[in-house]
Amino acid sequence: MxxxxxxxxxRAPQGAGCSYLKGMCGKTGxxxxxxxxxxxxxxxxxxxxxxxxxxxxxxxEVDTFVPQAFFxxxxxxxxxxERIVDFATRAETLRDRLxxxxxxxxxxxxxxxxxxxxxxxxxxxxxxxxxxVPLNRDKMAVDADVLGLRLLCLYGLKGAAAYLExxxxxxxxxxxxAAQFHRFMAYLGTDPTDGDVLLQCALDIxxxxxxxxxxxxxxxxxxxxxxxxxxVNLKPIKGKAILVSGHDLHDLELILQQTQGxxxxxxxxGEMLPAHGYPELRKYPxxxxxxxxxxxxxxxxxxxxxxxxVMTSNCLIDPNVGQYADRxxxxxxxxxxxxxxxxxxxxxxxxxxxxxxxxFASDEAPVFTQTGFGRNALMAAAxxxxxxxxxxxxxxxxxxxxxxxxxxxxxxxxxxxxxVPQDSVILTLACGKFRFNALxxxxxxxxxxxxxxxxxxxxxxxxxxxxxxxxxxECGVNDLPLSLVLSWFEQKAIVILLTLLALGVKNIxxxxxxxxxxxxxxxxxxxxxxxxxxxxxxxQDLKDILSA
Amino acid sequence: MFDIAxxxxxxxxxxxxxxxxxxETSDSVTFVLVPSEPGCFSYRPGQFVLxxxxxxxxxxxxxxxxxxxxxPETIAITVKRVDGGIVSNWLHDHVFVGSRLKVSPPAGSFFxxxxxxxxxxxxxxxxxxxxxxMGMVRWxxxxxxDGCIHFIHRARNRENVIFRDELFALAARHANFRLHAALSQxxxxxxxxxxxxVKEALEGALSDVVTARAFLCGPVDYMENVKRWLGDIGxxxxxxxxxxxxxxxxxxxxGAAQAFVxxxxxxxxxxxxxxxxxxxxxxxxxGVPITGGCRAGVCGACxxxxxxxxxxxxxxxxxxxxxxxxxxxLACSTTATSDLRVEFD
Numbered sequence: 001m002x003x004x005x006x007x008x009x010x011r012a013p014q015g016a017g018c019s020y021l022k023g024m025c026g027k028t029g030x031x032x033x034x035x036x037x038x039x040x041x042x043x044x045x046x047x048x049x050x051x052x053x054x055x056x057x058x059x060x061e062v063d064t065f066v067p068q069a070f071f072x073x074x075x076x077x078x079x080x081x082e083r084i085v086d087f088a089t090r091a092e093t094l095r096d097r098l099x100x101x102x103x104x105x106x107x108x109x110x111x112x113x114x115x116x117x118x119x120x121x122x123x124x125x126x127x128x129x130x131x132x133v134p135l136n137r138d139k140m141a142v143d144a145d146v147l148g149l150r151l152l153c154l155y156g157l158k159g160a161a162a163y164l165e166x167x168x169x170x171x172x173x174x175x176x177x178a179a180q181f182h183r184f185m186a187y188l189g190t191d192p193t194d195g196d197v198l199l200q201c202a203l204d205i206x207x208x209x210x211x212x213x214x215x216x217x218x219x220x221x222x223x224x225x226x227x228x229x230x231x232v233n234l235k236p237i238k239g240k241a242i243l244v245s246g247h248d249l250h251d252l253e254l255i256l257q258q259t260q261g262x263x264x265x266x267x268x269x270g271e272m273l274p275a276h277g278y279p280e281l282r283k284y285p286x287x288x289x290x291x292x293x294x295x296x297x298x299x300x301x302x303x304x305x306x307x308x309x310v311m312t313s314n315c316l317i318d319p320n321v322g323q324y325a326d327r328x329x330x331x332x333x334x335x336x337x338x339x340x341x342x343x344x345x346x347x348x349x350x351x352x353x354x355x356x357x358x359x360f361a362s363d364e365a366p367v368f369t370q371t372g373f374g375r376n377a378l379m380a381a382a383x384x385x386x387x388x389x390x391x392x393x394x395x396x397x398x399x400x401x402x403x404x405x406x407x408x409x410x411x412x413x414x415x416x417x418x419x420v421p422q423d424s425v426i427l428t429l430a431c432g433k434f435r436f437n438a439l440x441x442x443x444x445x446x447x448x449x450x451x452x453x454x455x456x457x458x459x460x461x462x463x464x465x466x467x468x469x470x471x472x473x474e475c476g477v478n479d480l481p482l483s484l485v486l487s488w489f490e491q492k493a494i495v496i497l498l499t500l501l502a503l504g505v506k507n508i509x510x511x512x513x514x515x516x517x518x519x520x521x522x523x524x525x526x527x528x529x530x531x532x533x534x535x536x537x538x539x540q541d542l543k544d545i546l547s548a
Numbered sequence: 549m550f551d552i553a554x555x556x557x558x559x560x561x562x563x564x565x566x567x568x569x570x571x572e573t574s575d576s577v578t579f580v581l582v583p584s585e586p587g588c589f590s591y592r593p594g595q596f597v598l599x600x601x602x603x604x605x606x607x608x609x610x611x612x613x614x615x616x617x618x619x620p621e622t623i624a625i626t627v628k629r630v631d632g633g634i635v636s637n638w639l640h641d642h643v644f645v646g647s648r649l650k651v652s653p654p655a656g657s658f659f660x661x662x663x664x665x666x667x668x669x670x671x672x673x674x675x676x677x678x679x680x681x682m683g684m685v686r687w688x689x690x691x692x693x694d695g696c697i698h699f700i701h702r703a704r705n706r707e708n709v710i711f712r713d714e715l716f717a718l719a720a721r722h723a724n725f726r727l728h729a730a731l732s733q734x735x736x737x738x739x740x741x742x743x744x745x746v747k748e749a750l751e752g753a754l755s756d757v758v759t760a761r762a763f764l765c766g767p768v769d770y771m772e773n774v775k776r777w778l779g780d781i782g783x784x785x786x787x788x789x790x791x792x793x794x795x796x797x798x799x800x801x802x803g804a805a806q807a808f809v810x811x812x813x814x815x816x817x818x819x820x821x822x823x824x825x826x827x828x829x830x831x832x833x834x835g836v837p838i839t840g841g842c843r844a845g846v847c848g849a850c851x852x853x854x855x856x857x858x859x860x861x862x863x864x865x866x867x868x869x870x871x872x873x874x875x876x877x878l879a880c881s882t883t884a885t886s887d888l889r890v891e892f893d
Contacts, residue, residue, distance in 0.1 A: 010841050010842045010847060012840060012841055012842075012843075014839075018841070018842075018847060019841070020839070020841045020847040020848045020849035020866075021847060021848030021849070021851075021866040022846055022847050022848050022865060022866050023846075023847070024842055024844075024846055024847065026846075028866075300556055303555075303556035303557070304555075304556050304586075321557070322556055322557065323557065
């Protein structure tokens with residue numbers, strides 16, 4: 001087993017990474033090894049997809065499948081060895097199909113054997129094969145910095161794959177992006193060793209992801225309307241209940257449609273909270289509020305939830321701890337052994353389960369937060385915001401957001417949000433918002449001091465606002481009184497960081513720790529080129545930011 | 549029927565509240581506890597909890613759970629008042645219905661295994677060592693265990709048999725519950741005479757000595773004796789599991805650490821290990837080659853096998869029930885409750 005992709009990875013004197021019997025996320029060594037085989041097989045598929053494109057052959061099924069299967073290896077997504085084997089087997093079939101087409105043309109040669117492998121049918125042999133494909137397989141032969149850059153690219157590409165899949169679900173496709181994705185995947189499959197080329201590749205992946213985030217934004221706004229500021233109740237009300245977690249707004253819509261008139265209240269959880277800002281979702285009166293906070297609290301929060309739970313994407317962690325596995329349903333690429341998985345668009349199993357459970361016995365006193373400050377709302381507010389900056393009513397903007405997690409050091413983000421000067425505005429997004437979104441921040445001339453921009457992918461909206469402000473003030477984004485202080489946990493956050501760096505955003509602070517796959521050298525290089533730094537204490541960082 | 553949503557598992561954070569206090573004998577009391585916030589308990593029959601007394605130095609003492617996890621709304625401990633015992637006296641004098649206690653989550657490696665149980669289970673205890681095996685008996689009865697439970701207990705006299713009425717009722721109601729003898733140190737009977745009496749009775753009653761498993765709890769010297777005569781009648785050494793009860797004069801206090809010793813085939817010399825110190829820590833300090841990974845009971849890097857002695861364990865991640873039965877632990881999540889012998893793969 002070797003995995004070093006998430007913020008929670010083991011940091012030991014002998015090196016970073018989970019490499020024993022179980023990862024910190026709960027995935028077994030077996031699942032991790034099978035995921036490595038899947039990744040290698042996907043690199044093989046992409047290599048043939050690139051070759052096939054040179055012959056004018058484009059396979060839409062392959063273009064869909066590769067990012068989707070890659071998403072299944074993202075942190076806290078799929079813990080089921082059988083599902084991973086299924087993905088790998090399907091990948092092999094698609095690879096062989098492309099390979100046939102390429103070889104038949106006579107113009108394309110077969111791949112080298114290390115990439116062009118067949119999956120052993122027996123599980124014991126398959127797991128033995130896994131020993132040949134860990135991501136640090138050539139660590140003795142290659143510079144640690146090169147390995148680190150390869151992983152930065154691979155994990156960044158994984159985040160991009162996830163967003164590409166989210167966009168596809170909402171009907172957005174782009175053949176150029178598909179081609180580019182395969183090129184990156186195939187390149188990483190060659191185990192490249194040129195550090196400069198790899199660093200540029202990482203930035204190119206970030207740039208591609210900017211296009212992907214635009215696609216996802218288009219898919220969401222065309223399907224559900226532009227988000228508008230909306231109040232969301234964070235406390236439950238009496239009645240039967242179903243909880244929708246993950247990121248997939250399309251699934252939420254299906255559930256809202258299928259639960260109409262059934263006497264079931266629908267709650268969002270975690271990253272689904274921004275759904276309340278979309279008019280086409282908000283229109284359902286039985287979408288009553290948000291329940292729970294960020295992903296790391298789910299074992300307690302889901303255990304206490306008296307209804308059915310649907311997990312549409314990351315983050316999923318062991319449902320057996322809270323003993324709610326029998327009322328949990330997974331979707332899409334998500335999986336946990338023994339947990340019911342819903343294929344197709346029929347949610348009756350989850351709905352029947354919700355009806356069979358007691359629901360909340362009474363209304364709790366409501367507590368409200370606000371969400372829905374997507375790019376349209378921000379652009380509409382931009383003239384007022386620009387005025388406020390010109391008059392000095394708003395002196396500084398902070399973007400404090402990103403993934404949440406367990407570590408107690410993450411209290412930094414709540415402390416920082418509460419310490420910023422009264423004449424600053426905070427933009428937040430992703431599940432890091434739950435550290436402080438139930439607090440009162442007030443407003444500046446009617447502009448709320450805390451603006452929840454949306455999910456992690458809605459960093460796109462935040463970037464659009466920054467570009468609009470830079471335009472209005474005729475300066476660069478880095479000259480704005482804007483400071484990004486981000487928290488990260490998994491690979492979507494990594495690719496968003498790459499996107500920001502590709503757009504030239506400087507002096508970003510990240511935490512609570514540096515990615516385990518970045519060597520001290522690489523961190524120094526990113527610091528030197530982009531001013532990227534780690535968080536220290538709220539007092540020190542705020543002082544440095546405001547005096548800069 | 550109703551599918552009642554289960555309350556969340558109690559994780560040790562919320563204090564427990566006493567909902568019932570029952571006198572068992574003249575000097576022992578059972579305290580029945582529930583969490584102070586909605587919650588239920590999950591543990592294995594035979595495990596223990598550490599209970600804190602609200603006194604200077606916050607002394608804590610380990611008490612075995614005499615309750616069964618098949619009834620997860622409550623746990624119960626039975627405490628014998630001991631002469632000069634700091635915590636037992638505090639509990640007897642200060643804990644009544646409504647009192648709150650600070651208690652650690654259930655832990656320990658002395659419990660009935662998950663797998664299919666053999667047709668004979670021998671549960672042997674002395675004095676307040678009866679508490680964990682009583683938890684096991686209650687669990688077995690709830691589970692409808694259809695093998696034979698051979699229950700052997702030693703106490704000073706009839707009046708000092710904790711759970712006496714319940715034991716006699718079980719013997720009367722269940723043909724497969726054999727209360728061989730509640731051994732009394734009655735006037736005129738010697739220890740060895742009692743021993744041979746029980747040994748013969750047990751030998752005659754076992755249906756399959758080869759698969760039989762024995763669970764022992766009591767003072768160390770008593771258990772050494774028992775292990776010897778169990779061996780005499782053919783019970784295999786690796787089918788005998790025991791938990792030593794602390795002498796009442798040595799409570800587990802957070803201030804006063806006890807020192808034990810850990811050694812094994814891979815060791816140059818025996819190493820000290822303090823009570824409360826993790827096995828991983830003690831091994832690393834002693835220069836024994838062991839890998840620490842997450843150091844949090846998740847990754848499985850520090851697995852090793854305890855082949856002698858007793859431990860308290862807070863995580864079983866990556867260990868199968870077979871592993872656990874033969875003594876595998878995660879060193880980072882293990883503390884010593886006696887001298888230990890440890891081996892590595």
